[in-house]
Amino acid sequence: MTLQQQVSEQYDLRSAQPMQQAMKVRTEWSGSDPLRQHERHHAFAKLQRIHTERRNAMENFTRIPNSAFDFHLSSIEFHVLCYLLKCRNSVTGKCFPSYNRIVSDCHISRSSVVKALKHLEEKGIITVTRNYRRQVMRSNSYEINLT
Incomplete structure (x- = not known):
């Protein structure tokens, strides 16, 4: 099982706090193995994209009383x-x-x-x-x- 699959199973990527999860992932997988670093980078980038997309989606709405x-x-x-x-x-x-x-x-x-x-x-x-x-x-x- 790849590291990215472990991330998908361990952390719900659709939750309200993807950046906090990403920081947790960073600390859990600290190490010098180049393959793990590469997979960790992609997992973190995916969480950042999800967070950015969610923030941008909320900016495109206007509340009408x-x-x-x-x-x-x-x-x-x-x-x-x-x-x-x-x-x-x-x-x-x-x-x-x-x-x-x-x-x-x-x-x-x-x-x-x-x-x-x-x-x-x-x-x-x-x-x-x-x-x-x-x-x-x-x-x-x-x-x-x-x-």
Whole structure:
């Protein structure tokens, strides 16, 4: 039985802590045998790939609060709201996308985006702060008021 097969049997590679398992594997198989070192390297690399894939998969999701479904939103309003949730800073709860950025990323016309943002603000879902710097309009700040 190869060392990699032993790793597969001894450690569940789909568990929540592949890196900790990899460190345990490293300490258990310390030695100078070149073949063992090669197999150990591949087992450790496999655990690292699994950990990286799992971390990357979690970064590709946006959480939508259940209260977003309580409002009767049009599909465009909901799409814009989801985009704002995607852009939101997790610490401050604010986001700063420009109209042009929302238009290009959501593939919606500019007038529809402006209307959707206006309706979301009227319904109290978002708070819009218009930003000016030296009397020049900057990207608005959007704060999402969903719990």
